[in-house]
Amino acid sequence: MVRGRRFGLASLFFALLSGFVEAEVPLYEAKARLGPVASPPVKKARWAKLDRTLNAWLEAQEARKFAQQAGLRSDGDAVQVYVVAAQGAEEKVQTFLTERGCTKLLRAENIFQCFADAPLVRAAAEQPEVLVVRVPSYYRPAPWETQIGLRALTGSMTTEALTAMNVPAWHSAGIQGQGVKVGIIDGGFTGYQALLGSDLPPADRFMIWPDGTANMADTEHGTMCAEIVYDIVPQATMYVAATVTEVDIVNAVQWMQSQGVKVITMSQGWLSWGPGDGTGTLATAVNNFVSSGGFWANSAGNSRLAHWQGSWVDNDGDGWLEFDGTGREVNCVTDGAGNCVNIPAQKRIFASLVWNQWNNPQTDLDFYIVKWDASSSQWVVFGKSADTQNGQVGQRPVEENFDVATTDQETAYGFAVKLYSGPTNVQLEFFNRFDNNPLAV
Structure with missing residues (x-):
């Protein structure tokens, strides 16, 4: 047999193996009906140095169940975290983590990766030498x-x-x-x-x-x-x-x-x-x-059709990104030919949004998973990633940790981006891991 990395067939393989079928969905339908979250509530976090996912984990009634549903890597009651140290404070932070029992500790520059239980995560967030504590960005196989x-x-x-x-x-x-x-x-x-x-x-x-x-x-x-x-x-x-x-x-x-x-x-x-x-x-x-x-x-990558890149455009002023400048505010998972496809239930969606403010991001964007509701013939919000970006040192211009990301029914799913606050002169891009995207560039 011949071993060839025919990644161009990845989308076809995935469709055949997963049972994806073309959805009866008008492409980019009902953009205005994303309005129910047009004025999101003020972001409040009990622990300002923790990302939104870790805040929710600490407040969850069933922490282990939450960790599993959120896709966190765990070891008993501990979850894997990044602890980012202030410049010049790396040794002090490493000593603190070691003494407090942070396990499987690895370091890359000022980023410490380890498994920490809830008391340790809270304690780390209170250390003046710690900038942020967040969930790592995981490699997700296609x-x-x-x-x-x-x-x-x-x-x-x-x-x-x-x-x-x-x-x-x-x-x-x-x-x-x-x-x-x-x-x-x-x-x-x-x-x-x-x-x-x-x-x-x-x-x-x-x-x-x-x-x-x-x-x-x-x-x-x-x-x-x-x-x-x-x-x-x-x-x-x-x-x-x-x-x-x-x-x-x-x-x-x-x-x-x-x-x-x-x-x-x-x-x-x-x-x-x-x-x-x-x-x-x-x-x-x-x-x-x-x-x-x-x-x-x-590797140079095989995900062009799973990628979108462009400038912020919002011609109607409703706060939702228009992916192609003509009012299209939902970017659905497609078959590669521009047709939305149904994704079966119990499939986990992975996607990552970034923008060009890697040093102390001032623009706060939120990333949404939306799904097609056939009963009302509209796109509805399904899950969101809404960390805070307000210029704090150690923050990143990244949204990828959704509060809900496992599909609950067979229907079409897509993505939308909402401006929460800050300047709009930004360049954005995102990948999804379903290998298709109708507005790929």
């Missing part, structure tokens, strides 16, 4: 990556591009990666054990980042990428890391460097991990690796 039917793509295959890369000639010359250490960073490596010594190196040449073992079964995507690398350099030693946050990635890179890895390939990305202009925590780690003599290869 839906097709986790479909059981696609696991047949893993194992007993040959990479189709070997000849195009002139690999057979290198192999015939005896150059097969002997003595080379290659790092592979991905969201998971499901099923790798069964492939050791066949489609992957033997166990003594397959090293796993210790802090990422809990993520190894999250997706087969990393396994497939590792198989491609193995076909190219079958004598190399692999160092693999299953990562879900940018702090994970930074620490995985540092581990690989400590092991002598000089080549790293990563097929991950998430919109809210940084400005996307070569700066930020993750970009700094990559630049440091390359500056030390390493070679970094990164």
Whole structure:
């Protein structure tokens, strides 16, 4: 069989496997009927340094149930958090977290990632050296990556591009990666054990980042990428890391460097991990690796049809973003041809909105999931992400943690953006993880 990463078929696979069907929905219908939340209440948070999700978690009657529904990573009564330290206070914050029992602690610059229970989260928010405490931005595999039917793509295959890369000639010359250490960073490596010594190196040449073992079964995507690398350099030693946050990635890179890895390939990305202009925590780690003599290869992305980008436009002045400047205020999940599709019940929606104010954002935008209500023939609000952006140091121009994100019925779903406060001279973009978007640019 031939192993090819035909990601262009991802949308079709997902539609077939998930049972998506075209919805009987007029495209961008009833924009004015988003009006019930046209004047949202004043944002109030009991703990000003905590994001909206952590505030809700602390106030929940059933904290464990809330954590599960909100998609938080948990360990007993503790949830995974980012604690962001003020500049120059990193060591003091690290000492505080260690002494208070923050577990599985990792650090990237001034960001500390760990599992903290409710008393510790509250205590961290009261520390003057702490800027914010928030939920990490998680890498979310595309839906097709986790479909059981696609696991047949893993194992007993040959990479189709070997000849195009002139690999057979290198192999015939005896150059097969002997003595080379290659790092592979991905969201998971499901099923790798069964492939050791066949489609992957033997166990003594397959090293796993210790802090990422809990993520190894999250997706087969990393396994497939590792198989491609193995076909190219079958004598190399692999160092693999299953990562879900940018702090994970930074620490995985540092581990690989400590092991002598000089080549790293990563097929991950998430919109809210940084400005996307070569700066930020993750970009700094990559630049440091390359500056030390390493070679970094990164996937360019397969999500154009799941992406929208543009300026703020609100011609009718109702506070809702018009995605194309002609009054379209709902951007629905589509089949790629502009037709809204029904999403089955009990599917989790992942999406991330960012705008270009990465240093102390002054514009406060809220990100909504809306759904089509056939009984009233209108779009209605389903869930929202509404953190506060008011210029406070440590805040981010990001909305992605929805209060409700698991579909409750089979119907069409979409996205809308609401201005809460602040200047409107901003550039916005968002991704969803259903691989389609009617206004992709």
